Amino acid sequence: xxxxxxxxxxxxxxxxxxxxxxxxxxxxxxxxxxxxxxxxxxxxxxxxxxxxxxxxxxxxxxxxxxxxxxxxxxxxxxxxxxxxxxxxxxxxxxxxxxxxxxxxxxxxxx
Amino acid sequence: xxxxxxxxxxxxxxxxxxxxxxxxxxxxxxxxxxxxxxxxxxxxxxxxxxxxxxxxxxxxxxxxxxxxxxxxxxxxxxxxxxxxxxxxxxxxxxxxxxxxxxxxxxxxxxxxxxxx
Numbered sequence: 001x002x003x004x005x006x007x008x009x010x011x012x013x014x015x016x017x018x019x020x021x022x023x024x025x026x027x028x029x030x031x032x033x034x035x036x037x038x039x040x041x042x043x044x045x046x047x048x049x050x051x052x053x054x055x056x057x058x059x060x061x062x063x064x065x066x067x068x069x070x071x072x073x074x075x076x077x078x079x080x081x082x083x084x085x086x087x088x089x090x091x092x093x094x095x096x097x098x099x100x101x102x103x104x105x106x107x108x109x110x
Numbered sequence: 111x112x113x114x115x116x117x118x119x120x121x122x123x124x125x126x127x128x129x130x131x132x133x134x135x136x137x138x139x140x141x142x143x144x145x146x147x148x149x150x151x152x153x154x155x156x157x158x159x160x161x162x163x164x165x166x167x168x169x170x171x172x173x174x175x176x177x178x179x180x181x182x183x184x185x186x187x188x189x190x191x192x193x194x195x196x197x198x199x200x201x202x203x204x205x206x207x208x209x210x211x212x213x214x215x216x217x218x219x220x221x222x223x224x225x226x
């Protein structure tokens with residue numbers, strides 16, 4: 001079963017706008033990761049935030065983590081048409097596997 | 111190749127047929143994972159190998175699913191007597207270190223299985 005939920009399920013924005021999506025999870029984690037999946041392609045790792053971190057940046061991406069609320073957010077600034085994809089959060093607890101959310105489908109209109 | 115490769119990319123099977131899906135991880139990667147992704151959903155964990163040892167198969171949905179990695183590199187996911195509910199994309203991922211560390215999993219393009 002999926003670890004948690006992502007919100008919103010779908011998001012449509014204009015190029016240049018920011019896109020924000022949220023992820024909630026249920027159990028204690030070691031880290032939380034965000035992945036992007038384009039149509040017909042595999043998952044691409046975007047960014048990892050550890051459980052003792054609160055915020056992390058990578059290029060146009062900003063991730064926050066609130067372990068007290070068991071939630072994370074991903075912000076994509078100055079979006080581009082190429083950012084159109086599905087975005088998934090994935091949590092890693094003790095052990096080996098990743099547990100993914102249901103994803104947010106983002107459409108960036110040129 | 112530089113990445114994880116999977117074959118075939120697409121597979122159509124009649125209900126009841128057996129299928130075998132192959133994963134070639136990145137050379138030297140210790141850990142290998144299989145995930146199942148239903149349409150419109152996130153991937154769900156199936157099984158995990160550390161070298162040739164299958165350390166976690168808790169996600170395999172039934173005894174019709176079997177995975178192996180006999181020499182610690184290439185892995186095969188076999189589904190016996192396929193059912194329509196097995197239709198999904200099967201993703202393989204590998205990572206360079208033991209999975210308990212903060213390491214990235216690299217995913218292949220997946221095999222889209224359609225069971226008629």
